[in-house]
Amino acid sequence: MLKIYNTISRKKEIFKLEKGKKARLFVCGPTTYDFSHIGHARTYIIFDAFVKYLKHKGFKVFYLQNITDIDDKIIIRAKEKKVSPKELSLFFEKEYLKDMKNLKINSVDKYAKATDYIKEIISQINRLIEKGYGYRIKDGIYYDISKFKSYGKLSKRKVSDSYDAVSRIDDNKDKKNKGDFCLWKFSKEGEPKWKSPWGEGRPGWHIEDTAITEKYFGSQYDIHGGAYDLIFPHHEAEIAQMEAVSNKSPMVKYWMHTGFLTIEGKKMSKSLNNFITIGDFFKRHSYTELRFLVLKNLWRSPFDYSEKSINESNSALKKIEEFLKKLKSIKISYVKNCKEFNGLFKKTKEEFYSNLDDDFNTPEALASLFAFIRKLNIMIDKNLISKKESKKTFEFFKEINKVFEIIDFNKIKEEKPAYFIKKLLSQRERCRKERNWEKADEIRKKIEELGYIIEDTEQGPKLNKK
Numbered sequence: 001m002l003k004i005y006n007t008i009s010r011k012k013e014i015f016k017l018e019k020g021k022k023a024r025l026f027v028c029g030p031t032t033y034d035f036s037h038i039g040h041a042r043t044y045i046i047f048d049a050f051v052k053y054l055k056h057k058g059f060k061v062f063y064l065q066n067i068t069d070i071d072d073k074i075i076i077r078a079k080e081k082k083v084s085p086k087e088l089s090l091f092f093e094k095e096y097l098k099d100m101k102n103l104k105i106n107s108v109d110k111y112a113k114a115t116d117y118i119k120e121i122i123s124q125i126n127r128l129i130e131k132g133y134g135y136r137i138k139d140g141i142y143y144d145i146s147k148f149k150s151y152g153k154l155s156k157r158k159v160s161d162s163y164d165a166v167s168r169i170d171d172n173k174d175k176k177n178k179g180d181f182c183l184w185k186f187s188k189e190g191e192p193k194w195k196s197p198w199g200e201g202r203p204g205w206h207i208e209d210t211a212i213t214e215k216y217f218g219s220q221y222d223i224h225g226g227a228y229d230l231i232f233p234h235h236e237a238e239i240a241q242m243e244a245v246s247n248k249s250p251m252v253k254y255w256m257h258t259g260f261l262t263i264e265g266k267k268m269s270k271s272l273n274n275f276i277t278i279g280d281f282f283k284r285h286s287y288t289e290l291r292f293l294v295l296k297n298l299w300r301s302p303f304d305y306s307e308k309s310i311n312e313s314n315s316a317l318k319k320i321e322e323f324l325k326k327l328k329s330i331k332i333s334y335v336k337n338c339k340e341f342n343g344l345f346k347k348t349k350e351e352f353y354s355n356l357d358d359d360f361n362t363p364e365a366l367a368s369l370f371a372f373i374r375k376l377n378i379m380i381d382k383n384l385i386s387k388k389e390s391k392k393t394f395e396f397f398k399e400i401n402k403v404f405e406i407i408d409f410n411k412i413k414e415e416k417p418a419y420f421i422k423k424l425l426s427q428r429e430r431c432r433k434e435r436n437w438e439k440a441d442e443i444r445k446k447i448e449e450l451g452y453i454i455e456d457t458e459q460g461p462k463l464n465k466k
């Protein structure tokens, strides 16, 4: 049974769906005014792996993501670059989709661009005005948060709380409450605009999401995700909009908020200029390295990115790859007593999946995998593992990889030392038998220079790649 931490109750809850129904998941997508960074990648890798895990467990899933292709940031950046906002956002949307593809994030069923849903957005704002939640001031239509009685239920904030240090708050001194947010912004000279019953303008940030989710899911659905910073004001505003329009609660059953990827303790963000774009990351690393680093950490805790953390993570990932290569090179076709292996294999599988069922705890699941690798490496060295057990283990790793995508199986090939290196090894053996230690040592050094370390085992010498 899968349990997941729900922000709204601040508790782990059993994930339940009505029988035969698809899990409807919506995750806030990017604002396309710049390249995406590895902080964004963290959030999207987590939801990709989570969706793949839901599918592994037999759930059917519809994964919807929006793309904010109209926003103040887009307009400002387009002006700086002397291109139209549409051109700018189209360029970065393509870059975003390319990044996602390169990261093997392929579980999203529908990317919905805000500007394709202007009709739905206008309809929702109209209903909010009719019900008394929307009001007009000079620069747009705003939402009166004091009218929504359960405002603050997700973020645990009150209407009267201060708004210092809150990002993307729509500022206007004529607002009824400090926290009122914009539903429709009247356009200024030269800005993109759409016709509406209140005048030409463009949608506010929060309304695009509820208009899109209402179109695909109706007014209630299962999971809403995003990073921690979106709890307030964004997701609080979404609840206020959708529940006010529909009179139905809750809008969403499970709220999942990912922790930040930080740099020196600070959130990686475009505004702090402390970011590494996904493209730059790929100049030195691979998708498996980023996915492994992300999944090595609990999805809702922050973690710090540094040279040290990526190097440590990479050497752990290498252990998995080396282990799989070692498994591939097993030649023994039969071992008599594989009880020990069978017990270990069963326990590892159980532990691995029960960790994922416990709040999608990927670091603990990976820890059980590493314990398995340590033990199995010893058994392989003692010739206690045959091709049959190796195949079974390999299949297990392939199964895991459908969710995690941390192994590039094209790279897992049995690495055979060249014939002449093997020949050198037999020469060394001969020298050792003849007690010609000096010569034997000389050959060992030569073999090392060629990239192999000799491991003298009870069964004879073995060549391991450096």
Ligand code: AMP
Binding pocket: 028, 029, 030, 031, 032, 038, 039, 040, 042, 043, 225, 226, 227, 228, 229, 230, 258, 259, 260, 261, 262, 267, 268, 269
């Ligand atoms: P944005 O394009 O800034 O609206 O961000 C798109 C998504 O990435 C949102 O869910 C953000 O909360 C998330 N995000 C942005 N920065 C980070 C970060 N440093 N760590 C994790 N998630 C992030």
